[in-house]
Every structure is written in structure tokens, then in C-alpha cells.
Amino acid sequence: xxxxDSLLLVELHRGGSARxxxxxxxxxxxxxxxxxxxxxxxAEAGKPVLGLVSHPLAWYLxxxxxxxxxxxxxxxxxxxDVRWGQLRARLKNREPKPGQTDLKQLPEGWGPERARDxxxxxxxxxxxxxxxxxxxxxxxxxxxxxDHGWGSSPxxxxxxxxxxxxxxHFVRGAENxxxxxxxxxxxxxxxxxxxxxxxxxxxxxxxxxxxxxxxAIGVPLSPDQRARVAAVKSGAPGEQEAIDRFYDAExxxxxxxxxxFLYERFxxxxxxxxxxxxxxxxxxxxxxxxxxxxxTGTDDTTAVEPAAAEPAPTPAPAKSAAKPRKGxxxxxxxxxxxxxAADKAAxxxxxxxxxxxxxxxxxxxxxxx
Numbered sequence: 001x002x003x004x005d006s007l008l009l010v011e012l013h014r015g016g017s018a019r020x021x022x023x024x025x026x027x028x029x030x031x032x033x034x035x036x037x038x039x040x041x042x043a044e045a046g047k048p049v050l051g052l053v054s055h056p057l058a059w060y061l062x063x064x065x066x067x068x069x070x071x072x073x074x075x076x077x078x079x080x081d082v083r084w085g086q087l088r089a090r091l092k093n094r095e096p097k098p099g100q101t102d103l104k105q106l107p108e109g110w111g112p113e114r115a116r117d118x119x120x121x122x123x124x125x126x127x128x129x130x131x132x133x134x135x136x137x138x139x140x141x142x143x144x145x146x147d148h149g150w151g152s153s154p155x156x157x158x159x160x161x162x163x164x165x166x167x168x169h170f171v172r173g174a175e176n177x178x179x180x181x182x183x184x185x186x187x188x189x190x191x192x193x194x195x196x197x198x199x200x201x202x203x204x205x206x207x208x209x210x211x212x213x214x215x216a217i218g219v220p221l222s223p224d225q226r227a228r229v230a231a232v233k234s235g236a237p238g239e240q241e242a243i244d245r246f247y248d249a250e251x252x253x254x255x256x257x258x259x260x261f262l263y264e265r266f267x268x269x270x271x272x273x274x275x276x277x278x279x280x281x282x283x284x285x286x287x288x289x290x291x292x293x294x295x296t297g298t299d300d301t302t303a304v305e306p307a308a309a310e311p312a313p314t315p316a317p318a319k320s321a322a323k324p325r326k327g328x329x330x331x332x333x334x335x336x337x338x339x340x341a342a343d344k345a346a347x348x349x350x351x352x353x354x355x356x357x358x359x360x361x362x363x364x365x366x367x368x369x
Contacts, residue, residue, distance in 0.1 A: 001032070001033045001034075001036045002020075002021045002024055002030055002032050002033070003031060004024065004025075004028045004030025004031075005030070005047075006029075006030070006047070006048070006217065006219055007024075007030075007047055007048045007049070007050055007217055007257045008042060008047050008049050008168070009021065009049075009050045009052060010035075010036065010037070010042065010050070010051055010052065010169050011051075012051060012052060012053045012054075012162070012165060013052060013054035013059050013062065013203060015054070015062040015203075015236055016203055016235070016236050019232070020052060020137070020201070020206070020210070023210075023228065023229070023232060027214070027225055027228075027229075036169070037112050037175060038168050038169060038174075038175055039168065039170055039172045039173075039175075039194075040173070040175070042169075042170075042174055042196060043170060043172055043196055048197075048199065048217045048242075049050050049170075049198045050198070050199050050200070050201055050213050051169065051200045052199055052203070053166075053168055053202055054202065054204065055202075055203075055204060055268050056162050056259040056268065057252065057255055058203065058239055058243060058257075059162050059309055060133060060136070060137075060162070060255060061239075061242060061246055061247075063133055064120075064129050065123050067119075067120045067132075068121075068122070068123035069123070074146065074147070075120060077145055077146065077204075078108075078115040078120075078135070079112050079115045079116045080112060080118065080147075081112045083112075083145055084111050084112045084145070087106075087126050087141075087144070088106075090144070091141055096109070097299055106139065106142070110135065115132075115329070116128065119131060119132040119135070120132075124164060126245055126246045129246045130246070130247075130250075130251050132133070133251050133254065134254075136161065137160055137161070138254060143156050147368075149164070149168075149175070153177055154178075154179050154180075154181050154182045155167070155181060157179065157182065158183070158184060158258075159184075159187065159258060159259070159260075160255070160259045160260050162262060163187075163259055163262055167190075167191075170195060170196050170198050171190065171191055171195050172194040172195075172196065173190075173194055174190075174194075177190070184260070184261065184281065187261060199212075199213035199216055199217065200213075200266070201213055202266060203234060203235055203236075204234055206232050206233070206234040206235070207229060207230050207233075207234065210229055214229070263283060
């Protein structure tokens with residue numbers, strides 16, 4: 001957090017925020033504070049608020065990398081033997097509600113040792129990151145271990161950790177959210193009614209957003225100062241490449257579904273690039289929001305994203321062994337070489353097959369919601 005006489009900067013995403021704070025200090029004075037104020041306290045401060053945010057995919061990757069460096073509250077909780085013991089005791093004594101999956105069993109092998117020796121052991125291990133992300137976002141039984149406030153909040157049923165943090169920082173009353181906020185419509189209504197007047201700066205368009213925010217607040221800048229703002233680089237070096245390498249299609253969809261509110265709020269789309277990004281590009285930023293909006297209190301079932309459960313494509317003969325789409329059984333299991341007539345029919349059915357494959361993938365991924 002950064003405070004000055006002119007404004008307050010609250011960073012939802014801290015990666016790269018140091019250079020923003022340094023620039024603001026040169027422009028308006030002020031200082032960096034280690035703590036952070038939530039929305040109600042920010043409202044009482046009576047100063048313009050700048051919110052620093054990033055794409056949810058970048059946010060979760062930065063959160064994990066911070067843990068790999070041995071930093072952060074989430075790292076402390078996930079590597080704590082005491083916290084895991086409390087979690088297991090709580091799950092053992094908890095009876096599932098009607099229609100819910102029994103939460104007494106976590107995935108085999110998960111525990112503080114797994115967090116220390118696998119999830120946080122190597123910041124270059126993409127597979128470890130994906131399993132960590134499943135634990136943080138997809139495993140309902142772990143939510144109170146990840147963040148007790150989020151796990152106890154009604155929005156945990158359909159919204160992710162980043163959305164919860166966003167509401168705490170920028171929406172009044174979010175710390176003690178009423179149980180009636182149990183759907184996407186209710187969440188959006190609360191935002192409209194209680195969001196702080198905040199000027200947001202996205203890391204992906206840092207220079208433009210920061211200039212617009214300072215102008216809106218009324219901070220006077222000389223031509224030289226404006227040039228310095230315009231020269232600020234967006235994002236972090238290599239961030240896009242890291243997103244393409246660490247996320248696969250399933251984890252992209254998981255984040256897009258759980259953070260549907262933020263995708264819509266800031267106009268985010270799944271980043272393009274790389275083979276893994278092609279599947280994600282077909283997904284709308286608010287994928288899964290329709291299901292979330294229709295919920296009125298139905299909790300998620302315990303599930304890990306079903307990447308490993310998808311059937312492996314069956315090799316086809318040379319001429320037809322092209323590139324079966326993952327999750328598309330019809331294409332993957334086609335074993336016969338097509339005839340001209342079959343080619344013509346296949347062309348006519350091309351759109352239908354694509355839609356069926358997409359529906360199948362969505363159905364599998366939404367099984368945890």
C-alpha cells in the first residue's frame with residue numbers, strides 16, 4: 001500500500017508494484033506502508049483510491065511464485081502441520097449437506113509435506129503449479145485452509161480467492177458479507193451498491209491507466225512528468241511466456257470460471273499464445289458465469305480438474321491420424337481411413353462435432369462447480 005496527501009494506492013497484485021510506488025513517490029510524495037486497509041477503512045480515509053490489479057492468470061502465478069520463495073501467508077498455511085491437522089479434524093467431524101460430496105477425504109498424498117516438497121519446491125515446475133492451483137481453487141474442502149475468511153464467505157461457492165480479495169479491498173461491507181450474496185447477480189448488485197469510487201490501474205496497460213487515473217484525480221503533472229508516466233512498461237518481463245508455459249487448457253478454464261466477476265469487470269480474456277492457449281481462446285471471459293448466476297446457495301462438489309481423466313486419443317491410420325482434439329471422443333477414436341464420401345459427410349458435420357467437443361469439455365470442467 002502507498003499513502004500520500006493526494007491519493008492511496010492499494011495493490012491487489014503486488015508483482016511489479018514497487019516501480020509504480022517509486023514513480024508515485026517522485027510525482028506526489030508519500031510513502032509505502034507495509035499494511036493494507038480494507039474498503040471500510042479506505043472510505044474513512046477520505047482520499048482518492050487507486051487500485052492496482054492484474055489479469056487473474058498472472059495473479060495466481062505470482063501468488064504461487066511468492067510461495068516458492070518461502071513468502072506469504074498462503075505459503076505459511078499450506079506448509080503448516082498444525083493447520084493441516086486442524087483441517088483434517090474439521091473434515092472428519094463434518095457431515096455433508098444433502099446433495100454434497102463427502103468432504104472427509106482429501107486427495108491422496110495431500111498435506112504439508114506435499115506443499116513443502118512438491119507444490120513449492122521448484123518455481124520452474126509447471127505441473128507442481130497446476131496441482132497447487134487445483135488445491136487452492138478447485139478443492140472445496142481446502143478453502144478454509146487457503147483463507148478462512150474466503151472459506152466462510154458465501155461467495156466461495158462460485159467465486160475465487162482473487163474476487164474475494166478484490167471485494168475486501170474495494171467494496172464496503174465485504175468483510176462481513178451477508179449470506180444472501182449467494183449468486184453472481186447478488187454479488188454484482190452488492191458491487192453496484194457499495195463499491196468505493198476507485199480508479200483502477202491494470203498492470204497490462206500500466207502507463208495509459210495510470211495517466212488516466214492521475215488526470216481523473218486532478219494531480220497536476222508537468223510535460224516531463226507525463227513523459228515519465230508514459231515510459232512506464234506494462235506487466236512484468238516474460239510474464240506472457242510464463243503464463244503460456246505454466247497454464248494448460250484446464251487450469252485456464254478453472255481460473256476463468258472462478259474469477260468470472262473480475263474477467264467481466266476488467267474486460268479480461270484468457271491470454272493467447274502457445275499450443276495450450278488455442279483451447280482457452282475459444283472460451284468467453286465469463287465462462288461458467290451463467291451457471292454461477294443461476295445458483296442460489298448450491299455449493300460446489302469436491303473435484304479436481306479432470307485433465308488426467310480425459311481419454312487419451314486412439315492412434316488412427318496414417319492418413320487420418322491427424323490431430324484429434326483433446327476431449328473429443330468422436331475424433332480421437334476414429335480408426336478407419338475416410339473415403340471421399342465420408343470426407344464430404346465429415347465436412348458437413350464439422351461444426352456439430354466442434355460444438356459437441358466444446359460442450360463435453362465444459363461439462364467436465366464444471367463438475368466441481
